Amino acid sequence: MKPAIPANTVERLSLYRRLLEAWLEKGTTSLYSHQIASMACVTPAQVRRDLMAIGYTGSPSKGYSVDALEESIGLFLGSDRVRKIALVGMGNLGRALTTYFTSRVPRFRMAAAFDTDPRKTGRVIAGCMVYGIEEIPRIIPAEGIRTAVLALPADSAQEMADRLVNAGIKGILNYAPVPLRLPADVFLENRDVTASLEKVAFFSGQPREGS
Amino acid sequence: MKPAIPANTVERLSLYRRLLEAWLEKGTTSLYSHQIASMACVTPAQVRRDLMAIGYTGSPSKGYSVDALEESIGLFLGSDRVRKIALVGMGNLGRALTTYFTSRVPRFRMAAAFDTDPRKTGRVIAGCMVYGIEEIPRIIPAEGIRTAVLALPADSAQEMADRLVNAGIKGILNYAPVPLRLPADVFLENRDVTASLEKVAFFSGQPREGS
DNA sequence: GTAACGCTGTTACTGTTTTCACAACACTCA
């Protein structure tokens, strides 16, 4: 994976876009890079660089047109259309994520969930149909889903990831706390909550119990 | 924040430590860098470099002693003691996180949760006492908590972050999808799920709905 | 005994991401 666009830039663009939406509703027509930067808590130069990456150009006198920029970012990210996502593991985390996206982020739609628990399969949970994992090779291509979220126990994560990739998945957001070995053309993002918290706790100073 | 140790290294050390625990239970006494690297899906050079950062030294003939290394990393990360964490926002995500840490990661203990919902305050949820937010200035110093997790609606995140910092919090793991403005001595990690998914979806190819 | 091997620790290097700095331009105001 040698992305023409840095992954960090994509993440920030997503944030800019969300911030711009709020200004759009307020009726603001244009913003300067330092205003966007201030809201996003980054430097103005960073904002200009990121916008340069998607080829959007502002004017030195007026700054950036809010609605045109919002549309440009949307177009670039492909978030002008609803994106279908697959979820594997409809447990506590999976349900929370599904509820969240369904109610708050209509741009992403949990189009199918997969689970091994027979009490969950065949039902609609949090607005999302839960299938047995044997349905992966049928549903994923049929729905044309290319992106999946893994929220299942660590010991089955690798196997399910393999099955997803075989079914055509090209990007995985992994919440299971285990490194995954995947083909190079599949984009993988690990969100290891324990490691994140460990990092924050580490930099919080010396927070031992019983101190 | 100019960390002597790169944040990425800390995160990987957390992972190494978890992997080592599994080998420890199996009775393995020593491992080479390339074995650790293979499990963690990184290069052997990366492993050696990370271990160099914490000053741990292996032997060229035997590799790294599993138990001594596990202990060294634990000591370095401070995870030899239980760490107390505060949670703000005992909603779907907060409950999932609390359940997860309580049952799976005893090293981190959700020592106190705060919420505005009167149906939640004063009760124990997922094994964690939920207080009203007005209790923050009392509980945080009393318990000596330095690390907090934010899992509440975006519009109150900044205000709650400020209150936490005033109460002595030195590190925040933020799940609310807004950038936070904090003093430089407070470590902040944003986990914006939407931006993560946007990134993965972007690099998954062209996954529009209706394609 | 000693040559060959394989691993660590460390330094040098490569590539990527972020910041800096400034030319170029539009607009304001005297």
Added chain:
DNA sequence: TGAGTGTTGTGAAAACAGTAACAGCGTTAC
């Protein structure tokens, strides 16, 4: 008009992260 201000776009530099390379040294083979 023309100096002054403030912004963008972008080349250059810096900071950062990861990789490669290799000296040093036990260990093994013979």
